[in-house]
Amino acid sequence: MKKAYHLVLIMMLCGMLALTGCGKGGAGDSGEASGTAASGTGSDSGTGLKPYKITLVYPASAPKDLQLVQDEMSKYLTEKINATIELRPIEWASWDDKTNLMKISNEPFDLLFTASWFSYAKDVAKGQFVELDELMAQYGKDIPGILGDDFIKGSKIGGKLYALPTKKEFGQGFGFLLDKKLVEKYKFDITGVKSLEDMEAMFKTIKDNEPAVTPIVSSKFTNTWSAANYDGIVANLAVPRGSKELKAIDTLEDPKFIDFFQRMHQWYQNGWFDKDILTSDADQGMNMIKAGKAFAVAQSLKPGKDKEMSVTTGVDLVQVETAEP
Template identity: 35%
Template sequence: MKKLIAVMLIIVLTLSLAACGGKKKVEETKGENADSKEKSGTIEEKVEDKDELEPVTLKFTYPGSHQQDEEKVEEAINEYLKDKINASIDIEPIDWSAFEEKTSLMMATGDNLDMIFTASWMTYYTDVAKKAYVPLNDLIEKYAPKTKELLNPALFEGPKVDGVIYGLSTNKETAGATGLFFRKDLVEKYKFDISKIKSIDDFETVLEPMLETIKKNEPGIYPYYSNGYNSLVSFYQPLSIGGGDTPGYYNPDSGKIEYTQESEEKVLLYDLAYKWANMGYINEDAVTAEEWVPNMFCTWMPYKPGKDAEMSAQLGVELVGEVIGDPYTTTCEVTGSMIAISRNSKNPERCMMFLELLNTDKYLNNLLNYGIEDVHYLKVKDNVIDFPEGVTASTSNYYPSSQWMFQNQFLNYLRVGEAEDKWEQYDAFNKSAVVSPLLGFAFDATPVKSEIAACKNIREEFEKALVSGVLDPAVAVPEYLEKLKANGSEKIVAEKQRQIDAFKAKNK
C-alpha cells in the first residue's frame, strides 16, 4: 500500500489543472460528513486500472448456513474477479442464531471483516451509531456509478443517517403490502371471487362467507390460519415508527403519532379475530403456532409478486395471493436488506467495486446465488433454471437461498414454476407504491430504550392473544393501553413526535 501511495503521489504531481479541479469536485460532494471527507482523499488516490491494483482478499459474511460446495463456488468467483478487480472473496456465512452476536464482536475487536449483511430490523442503526460501518456516499459516486444509475433512488435515500449512506440496499421489492393467500384448489372448487377483497372493509362482507363455506364443507381444513403475529391483524401498517414492538404509528392526516391499538383498522381487526375464533374459523393453537401448514384455506402474509409461487413450493399445495390495499415504499422496506462495509476493512474501495459488479454483472450475481452451471443447476431456458435430476433445495451442495440478500435480484435466474415475467411484475409493483412522507426517517430509540423494553413485555402479554382471537378486545384493549401508558408509552410517543417534527422541518 505504501508503494502504491508513493507511485500515486508522483502521478498526482504530474496531473493537469483540470484533474485537480476534478478532485476538488469529489471532495466537495454533497452528503459528506467528517468521516466521509476523510475517506474522499483516499478514494481519489486509488488507481482505477485493474492491472495496477494489488491483489486483495475480501471477507463477506451474512446470516445463513455453510454450503458443502462453498469453496468450489468461491474458486469460480475468484477466478472471474481476478480479471475484473483483482480481488478474491472469502464467503463466511454465520448461523442466524449467532450472527448478530458474532459480527458485533468481530467489529468491536478489529477482526478482519470487509462486507457484512445488515438491515434496519437487525442492528443497522445501532452499528451506525457505533461507527462500525464506512460511509458510502463517495464510494458509490466513484466506484458504483452504474449501480447508482440503475437502482431506484429510494434505495439510496432510505439508508441515510444524517445524510450519509452506510448500507447499500438490495434491489428487490422496494414496497411492502398486505396479502391474503388462498388454497387455489378450494378457490376454484367453490368458485370464490377473491378479487373482490380489496381492503379490510371487505373482510366481514366478502371473506367471512368464504370461511363459513370452508368450515361447513371441508373437515380438516382451517378456514383461516393464524400463527401468532402473522395473523389477521398483521395488516400492513405502512407508517409504523420504530418497529412493531414500540407503541405509536404516524397518521399522515393528523401529522401525529397515535396509538396503533386505537386506530379504526386495528380495532376492527381485533373484533373480527375474536368473532372468527369463536365461530371456529381460526386454528385453536394460533398463539403458539409458528409455521404455515398445507391444510389451510386462507392466511395472511407480506405480499410481493411471486410470493404465492414461493409458498406453494414450500407447502406442496398451490396458493394464490391477493394484495390488500396499496403498497407503500417506506424506510423500513428499502432498508430491509443491505450490505455494509466494515470499518475494519482495509479495502473499502475494492469492496465497492465488488458490489458494483454484484449489481450489474449477471454472471457473477447468479454464480454467488446458484453456484456453477451444470453442477449445481441446469438451464431449462435462457433465464430459467432447475436443480439437476434427483436434487432439491434441501439436498443441493450449493443453494444459500439468500437471493434477497445479494444485491440486485433483477439479475437472478428464475426457478422452474416461477412466472417468467416475475421481474416485470416486481417493477410494476414498485412503481405502483405510495412513497411514505417519512422516507429516510429513522427513529433513534436511545432516549427511550428502557421504556421500549418495558412496553415490549406488555405487548408480548396482550398482542398475540388479541390477534388470535383469544381475548375479548372490549375488555383487553383498554387494559392493554393502560398498562402501556403505565410503563412509559406516552414518553415513547412524545419522543417519536419530536424526532418526526425535527425531520420534517429539516426536509421542507
C-alpha cells in the first residue's frame, strides 16, 4: 500500500505537467481551471483536500473495459487524495493532430504522455511544461528514492525537471512481433533469431505459401531500426550506439546505414512489404495481423511485450529481437 501511495504522489506531480497555457496564474490556478469536483465525494472525503478530477491523455486504443478501470482508479484516488480520474486515450494515428490542437486551444488537462523520442525536448523548448523541481522538493521528497537518480537525471533538460518517468525496464530491445499461428504452422525456430538476416527465411516462406498474407507491415520499421542503431541528434547526424567515443557521424555515409537500406530495397523487390508501407503504422500492422492478413510488425520491445500485445489485440503473438537493448 505504501508503494501504491507513492504512485499516487507521482501521478499528482505529473499533473503539474499541464501545459502552461491551459490555465492562468500559478499552479493552483491552473489546477482549478482543469479540474472538476468529483461527483458524490463530498467536500474532502476525509482527506482534508478539495475534490479534483485528473484528466490523463495518452496514446492508445480505448479498451472495452475502460470505464471499469477508470472507476476503480477513481475509487482509490478518492480515498487517498479525494480525486477522480478521466482516462482519455487517443489513437496513435491521431495523436499529433489532436494533442497539438489541445495545446494551441488551451484545452485543460493534467497528465500528458511524453517521451525523449517523442516531442519532450521540443515541448520544453516551447515552454509547454511546468518546471517540477520546486514541487518535487515540497511534495515529492520520497520520489527520487523510488525512481532512482538515473531515472530522474535522465528526465532533466538543461538541469531542470519537466516530467517524471515511468519506472519500468531501463533498456529497450528492437525487433518484430509475429503471428504465433503462422510461426507454429511452419515450425519456425525463433530461438536463434538475432538479426535481420535471420528473419529472411521466414519472410520468404510466408510470401511463397501465404498469398493473402503480407510478410511485413508498418512504415515505422525503418524508424525502429534507426533507433536501435543510432542515438539521433538532428536530421542524419547521430552517434552510433555502442560507440566507445562520443563522436557524431553522418549516417548517410555510414556503411551499416547503407547496407540496411540496400537490404530494404531488396525486401521491397521481394514483395515482402505491404503496399502502404510509406504511410502504414504499427496499429495498422496489428489490425492486419488480427485479420489474418499480415505476419510481422516491427516494434520496440521489452520483456513480455508479446504477452502484453496478445492481451490487447486478442491475437497470439511471439516476439523476436533483432537488436539488443
